Amino acid sequence: MALIPAMTITIVCFYGFIIWTFVISLTRSRLLPVYKFTGFEQYVRLFANERWWTAMQNLAIHGFLFIGGCVVFGYFLAILIDRGVKAEGMFRTLFMLPLSMSFIVTGVIWQWVMNPGLGLQEAVRALGWTGFEFNWIVRPDRSIYTLAIAGIWQQVGLCMALFLAGLRNIDPNIWKASRVDGIPVWRVYLHIITPMMRTVFFTVFILMSAIVMKAFDLVVALTGGGPGFSSDLPARFVVDHILNRQELGLGAAGAFVLLCTVIAVISPYIYFELKKERGGRGH
Amino acid sequence: MMKFSKIAASVAFLSVGVSAGALHAQTAEVLHWWTSGSEQAALGEIRKAFEAKGGTWVDTPIAGGGNARAAAVNRMLGGDPAAVFQFSIGQQLRELADQGLLANVGDVATAENWDEKLPPLIVKAAKYDGNYIAAPINIHGENWMFYNTAVLEEAGIEVPKTWDDFIAAAEKLKAAGVTPIGLGGQPWQERIMFNSVLLGVAGREFYAELYSTLDDDLLKSDTMRKVFETFAALKPFVDEASPGRNWNEATNMVAKGEAAFQFMGDWAKGEIIAAGIEPGTTVGCAFAPAIDTAYIMTVDAFAFSAMDGEHATPAQTLMAQVMLEPDVQIAFNKKKGSIPARLDVPADSFDVCAQTAIKTLQDKKTHLVSTGLFGVPSAVSGAIDDTISNFWNSADMSPEEGQAQFQQAISYAK
Numbered sequence: 001m002a003l004i005p006a007m008t009i010t011i012v013c014f015y016g017f018i019i020w021t022f023v024i025s026l027t028r029s030r031l032l033p034v035y036k037f038t039g040f041e042q043y044v045r046l047f048a049n050e051r052w053w054t055a056m057q058n059l060a061i062h063g064f065l066f067i068g069g070c071v072v073f074g075y076f077l078a079i080l081i082d083r084g085v086k087a088e089g090m091f092r093t094l095f096m097l098p099l100s101m102s103f104i105v106t107g108v109i110w111q112w113v114m115n116p117g118l119g120l121q122e123a124v125r126a127l128g129w130t131g132f133e134f135n136w137i138v139r140p141d142r143s144i145y146t147l148a149i150a151g152i153w154q155q156v157g158l159c160m161a162l163f164l165a166g167l168r169n170i171d172p173n174i175w176k177a178s179r180v181d182g183i184p185v186w187r188v189y190l191h192i193i194t195p196m197m198r199t200v201f202f203t204v205f206i207l208m209s210a211i212v213m214k215a216f217d218l219v220v221a222l223t224g225g226g227p228g229f230s231s232d233l234p235a236r237f238v239v240d241h242i243l244n245r246q247e248l249g250l251g252a253a254g255a256f257v258l259l260c261t262v263i264a265v266i267s268p269y270i271y272f273e274l275k276k277e278r279g280g281r282g283h
Numbered sequence: 284m285m286k287f288s289k290i291a292a293s294v295a296f297l298s299v300g301v302s303a304g305a306l307h308a309q310t311a312e313v314l315h316w317w318t319s320g321s322e323q324a325a326l327g328e329i330r331k332a333f334e335a336k337g338g339t340w341v342d343t344p345i346a347g348g349g350n351a352r353a354a355a356v357n358r359m360l361g362g363d364p365a366a367v368f369q370f371s372i373g374q375q376l377r378e379l380a381d382q383g384l385l386a387n388v389g390d391v392a393t394a395e396n397w398d399e400k401l402p403p404l405i406v407k408a409a410k411y412d413g414n415y416i417a418a419p420i421n422i423h424g425e426n427w428m429f430y431n432t433a434v435l436e437e438a439g440i441e442v443p444k445t446w447d448d449f450i451a452a453a454e455k456l457k458a459a460g461v462t463p464i465g466l467g468g469q470p471w472q473e474r475i476m477f478n479s480v481l482l483g484v485a486g487r488e489f490y491a492e493l494y495s496t497l498d499d500d501l502l503k504s505d506t507m508r509k510v511f512e513t514f515a516a517l518k519p520f521v522d523e524a525s526p527g528r529n530w531n532e533a534t535n536m537v538a539k540g541e542a543a544f545q546f547m548g549d550w551a552k553g554e555i556i557a558a559g560i561e562p563g564t565t566v567g568c569a570f571a572p573a574i575d576t577a578y579i580m581t582v583d584a585f586a587f588s589a590m591d592g593e594h595a596t597p598a599q600t601l602m603a604q605v606m607l608e609p610d611v612q613i614a615f616n617k618k619k620g621s622i623p624a625r626l627d628v629p630a631d632s633f634d635v636c637a638q639t640a641i642k643t644l645q646d647k648k649t650h651l652v653s654t655g656l657f658g659v660p661s662a663v664s665g666a667i668d669d670t671i672s673n674f675w676n677s678a679d680m681s682p683e684e685g686q687a688q689f690q691q692a693i694s695y696a697k
Contacts, residue, residue, distance in 0.1 A: 019318035030662065031356065031378045048689065048695050081536050102457035117524030138468075138526040142675045227468055229669055244349040245665040246375050 005215065005260065019261065025252035033248060042253040052254065055232040056261070058144045063212040065148035065227035066155075070208050072132075073152060079189060081160070088205025092164075096157035104197045105277065107221025110150040111137070143223050147215070147231060150222055155211065159204050166200035167193070202273050211263050234258045298394040307522045309572070311598040312341040313585070314358075314365035316351035321553045324528060325618035329420075333613045334667045338601055359384045359585035364588030367602050372417050372584045373657035374407040379586070380411040386595040388603040389414035395607060402650050405582055408657050416587040420604045421614070422641050425548045425579040425653050426479045428571040429534065429555070432564070434461055434543045446483050446513050446572045449544075455522045456543050463481075464517065465533040465542030468526035470672035472533075477671045478579060479571035480514045480655060487577035490651055494658050497697045504688035511674070511682035511689075514625065534558075538566055539686060547570055548581065550618040563635035578643050581653035582624065666696035 028038045046052050077095055081088055098106065113119045114137040126134040136142035170193060178188045216235040219225055225232040225240075234254060242251035311333075317326050323344075330340045343365055345351040345665055350630040355368040356379070364384070370376055373656070378662075379385050392398070394417040398406055401419060402656045409417045430442060433576065438459050443449035453463035480492045489636045493501045502509065525533075536542035545551065560566050570576065579658040585606065587599045595603065613624035613632060621642075622630075622637050643649050652658035654667050670692045673683035 031375050032382060041387065045301070048691075050673070050692070111527070115524055115527075117522070135523060138430050138523060182619075224469060224527055226470070226676065228470075228673040230673075230676065241665070244543050246378075246661045247665070250662075255626075 003174060007196060015037070018256075021252045022256050025249060027249050029248035029252075031246040031248070036185060038249075041248040043257070045250055046253045046257065050179050050227045051232060052234070052237060053233045054229055055237045058147075058230075059212070059261075060235055061144050062147050062151075062207070062215065065145065066151045066207060066212055067208045069148060069152040069157050070159045071204055073156045074204065077156065077164045078163035078167055081164055092161070098154045099157045101154065103215075103217040106150055106154045106222045107218050110146065110153070111222050114146055114149075135222060138227060140227045143227060143231040147218060147233075151211070151215070155208065158206070162200055162204055162207075162229050163197070166265060168199045192208040198273075209262075209266060213258070285437065307335050308602060309598045310339040310341065311366040311602050312343055312597075313367045313369075314343040314345065314351060315354050315369040315585075315604075316345055316367070318344050321557075321618060321620065323534075325615050328618060329606055329611055332605045332614075333602060334340055337603060338598060338605075340586045342508060354418045359588055360564055364590070364595065366590060366599055367585050367587055370417065370584060370586045371657050372405070372419060372582060372586075374660045376417060376586055377411050380416050383413070383543070384589055385416045386413035386593055386599060387411070387602060388417050388418065388595045390595070390605045391415075391600050392669045397607065398609075401628050402580070402624075402626065402644065402649065404580070404650050405624060407459055408582070408652075409584060415603075417584040419582045419584040421583050421616050421619055421624050422578075422640075422644070423548050423550060423583070423621045425581055425582045425655070426571045426573070427474050427547060427549050427551070427636070428479070428651050429545045429547060429551055430567050430569070431537050431540050431543055432567050432697075434540050438543075442567070442569050443572050446573070449572050450513075450516055451478045453517070453543075457520060460558065460694055461540075462522045462536065462542040463520035463544060465526045465536035465545045466521045467528040467530040467533040468521070468676070469528070469530075470668040471695055472530055472547070473675045474668045474671045475548065476517070476656065477514055477675075479546050479573075480517070481510050482577055482579065482651065483571055483573035483584050484513050485615075486565040486574050486647065487651060489678065490577070494652070495655055497659070497663065497692060497693055499690065502693060503505070503686070507686055507689075508682060510652060511686045514675070515682050515685070518678070521569045527570065549622075549640070550620050552634070561634070568636035568639075576643060577651050578640060578651045579653050580644075582654050583619075583621070583636045591690045662696040663693055666692040 019116055023035075024142065025042050026037050026039065027034060028036050030043070062098065081091055085091060099111075116122065116135040119134075121132060121134045124134075137146045161270055162271050174186070174192060174196075185191075196250040214235055215233050216239060217234050219231060223231040223238055236260070238251045238258065240251075241247040241254065245251075291574055299333045300694070312508075313522060315326065317323060321591045326453040330342075333340055339460075350367075352370060352375075354360065355365060357600050358364050359379070370379075376385070397415060401409075401420070405419050405422075409415055409419050428442075434456070438452075438456050438461070440452045440455060441448075443452050464476075466476065478490075485493075489501070489506060491606060492498070493507075528620075530547055530551065530555045533542070533545050534547065535558060538555055538560055539559040550569075555562050555566050562568055570578075577674075585602070587595055587603070590596050590599070609625065609628045613626050615625050616637075619635060620637075622633065622640050626641070626644055628641075630638045633641065654664050658664070659667070668691045670685070674680055674688065
């Protein structure tokens with residue numbers, strides 16, 4: 001009973017608007033919603049749009065690099081801290097600090113750092129190494145990677161904290177046993193600890209996936225989708241078309257395709273994990 | 284008895300209406316996106332004139348054109364419209380009028396004879412069903428070429444009149460170690476440069492026909508091929524850090540002599556003045572190289588929400604009238620860096636560049652519209668920006684491919 005208000009809000013605001021978006025995507029709406037249906041014409045236009053495909057491809061590249069980078073670096077940092085470094089508190093704070101900044105600020109900082117005229121490249125050249133090149137942000141074939149760099153820099157602290165919490169929950173007896181058996185530390189991590197951290201990996205994956213899907217502010221601040229539209233992402237494509245170009249129908253079609261893609265990619269994993277967990281508990 | 288009470292009631296209602304009217308008649312909320320220093324100063328001139336005539340101005344600035352347009356539309360749909368709101372004229376505004384959301388200021392326009400005083404292309408875009416639904420207040424030009432006179436002199440270069448001349452000059456400058464073109468690598472800035480090339484290579488008649496018909500044959504023509512080839516030939520003349528740069532940073536490069544040319548709208552003058560330079564001196568202005576003379580116009584305008592019915596309220600009428608008064612037009616446009624929308628306003632108090640523009644526009648054949656905000660539907664405008672920017676930034680794309688993509692993107696968007 002107590003859940004009814006929350007449920008109503010979820011159903012109306014979430015599922016209701018998903019349906020509404022789909023309905024709009026079937027109309028010829030431009031600036032205002034009009035209910036003149038044109039079938040799947042907006043989807044035809046969307047799929048003929050070069051920029052949309054660049055954005056989708058970028059989503060895959062960015063998702064892979066960003067999630068992969070956050071997991072690998074986050075886990076690695078967590079292990080280093082877990083091994084008992086001096087001044088653990090300081091390092092933890094240091095890695096967590098970027099998280100306190102919004103993606104907009106992160107984007108602006110990295111835009112300056114990576115700008116070939118005034119950032120890292122110029123600084124290194126000024127030191128005398130004149131052949132140094134770091135101009136990814138202005139190269140259409142590299143700009144998408146700059147998003148992953150800035151994104152990982154910001155989110156790696158959160159992943160580290162989650163992994164560290166997981167590592168601290170590992171039964172100390174496992175370490176004692178492995179020491180008795182004389183197993184090298186790296187093998188303990190790889191073959192014993194990592195499988196035990198399954199649920200933490202799952203949490204990190206879901207959290208980071210959500211960040212990838214809604215990635216909008218980082219692109220806007222870091223590259224503005226450029227050069228050209230080489231670093232565009234679907235969320236920016238959708239917002240740009242709905243708000244700036246008065247292409248409500250096309251934007252809605254983009255949003256709906258994005259939703260379907262997300263469901264198609266994420267749901268098998270979630271299903272697999274949850275099933276396993278439930279099965280595990282049953283035993 | 285019945286009748287009497289009815290009359291009494293309506294009299295009471297009327298008197299309330301009148302007193303409320305007297306209080307509120309001249310109050311207008313103005314929603315706009317002019318938040319920068321020079322823009323606010325310019326708008327302040329209109330406000331001053333409006334208040335001098337007894338109006339009360341309620342200011343609602345919203346940063347960012349896209350945000351402000353969205354806010355204006357949302358408030359209209361929500362039943363709480365701002366009486367006067369900044370918007371671009373053209374198709375989108377007509378879409379609002381289709382839904383009965385706009386009031387028309389036809390009475391003022393007829394009384395003041397706007398039809399005669401405004402450029403015909405702007406008249407067409409500001410009207411719906413034969414009535415004005417917006418007050419166009421200025422004209423910005425987009426085919427300007429700003430240049431650093433000292434840099435040109437040092438390299439021994441005349442201001443180029445054709446694109447071939449320009450390319451030869453740019454090669455000389457590059458050899459001398461100057462960045463020939465200060466370009467802000469954002470899609471709309473790249474498009475401004477592209478349209479200048481299009482106008483310069485293909486001529487004003489081709490430009491006007493291409494963007495008014497969006498015809499496939501024109502898009503596929505050899506003339507268009509030449510435009511793309513010329514545009515591609517400019518690629519080596521920008522510096523490495525160009526992508527993503529803001530337009531005002533590029534203007535500053537020219538002001539400081541780091542770059543020789545910038546292709547930008549006349550709002551760049553504001554930045555030049557801010558750098559302590561009178562436009563037309565150290566930083567000169569000329570039309571971008573072209574085979575004939577033309578002016579690519581873009582317009583700032585204010586539209587009027589339907590408060591009750593399609594007729595403008597007294598406050599809206601007063602606002603429309605004030606906005607196009609000659610004195611206000613001069614004061615406003617001098618601060619904004621644009622030229623008056625009315626072509627009958629005396630030009631002598633403006634700077635050299637603006638005087639050139641006003642003189643040029645006396646010949647109606649020079650009138651062209653920008654694809655940015657009012658020349659073409661916004662979907663087409665977006666498609667143009669996307670493909671031009673993609674072409675400009677893809678080093679290995681041939682002019683043929685660029686042209687083909689341009690044609691395809693436009694045919695899907697129109």
